[in-house]
Amino acid sequence: MQRIGLGYDVHRFAPGRPLILGGVRIEHDQGLAGHSDADAVLHAVTDAILGAIAAGDIGEHFPDTDPKWAGADSAVFVRRALELADKQGFRIGNCDVTIMAERPKLTSHKAAMRRRIAELLGVEPSAVSVKAKTNEGMGCIGRAEGIAAMAVVMLASK
Numbered sequence: 001m002q003r004i005g006l007g008y009d010v011h012r013f014a015p016g017r018p019l020i021l022g023g024v025r026i027e028h029d030q031g032l033a034g035h036s037d038a039d040a041v042l043h044a045v046t047d048a049i050l051g052a053i054a055a056g057d058i059g060e061h062f063p064d065t066d067p068k069w070a071g072a073d074s075a076v077f078v079r080r081a082l083e084l085a086d087k088q089g090f091r092i093g094n095c096d097v098t099i100m101a102e103r104p105k106l107t108s109h110k111a112a113m114r115r116r117i118a119e120l121l122g123v124e125p126s127a128v129s130v131k132a133k134t135n136e137g138m139g140c141i142g143r144a145e146g147i148a149a150m151a152v153v154m155l156a157s158k
């Protein structure tokens with residue numbers, strides 16, 4: 001048996017914050033605003049896992065009104081979603097991520113994000129794909145007001 005889940009997230013840029021994407025710290029002149037570490041990629045991956053098991057969304061499990069999650073490493077959210085999937089008898093098959101960012105250029109960071117996401121999901125890097133693209137200058141992403149990410153996760157029965 002297989003299940004598929006889709007996740008999406010977006011965070012706006014904010015000065016004075018580190019930029020963390022896919023569990024990797026990326027040098028940039030600003031980071032993303034958010035209650036946790038604002039890792040839009042891991043949030044999308046978390047929502048994809050939750051979606052695959054029809055277990056709600058990241059906001060229900062980790063409300064941004066809860067001080068417990070202030071500044072949290074988003075790896076915590078991925079691990080919790082994986083635990084829920086595990087309880088339902090599923091393991092990760094593969095994960096495919098697309099990041100939409102006008103800046104910074106992410107080409108040189110994709111391999112590290114891929115390795116980190118694979119490590120968190122407990123799969124080989126060959127089961128994780130990280131793609132990055134700009135928004136061709138259009139809309140809020142195109143104006144570099146923030147970064148968005150989409151993720152698809154396939155779960156397979158253990």
Ligand code: MG
Pocket residue numbers: 009010011034038039040043
């Ligand atoms: Mg988020």
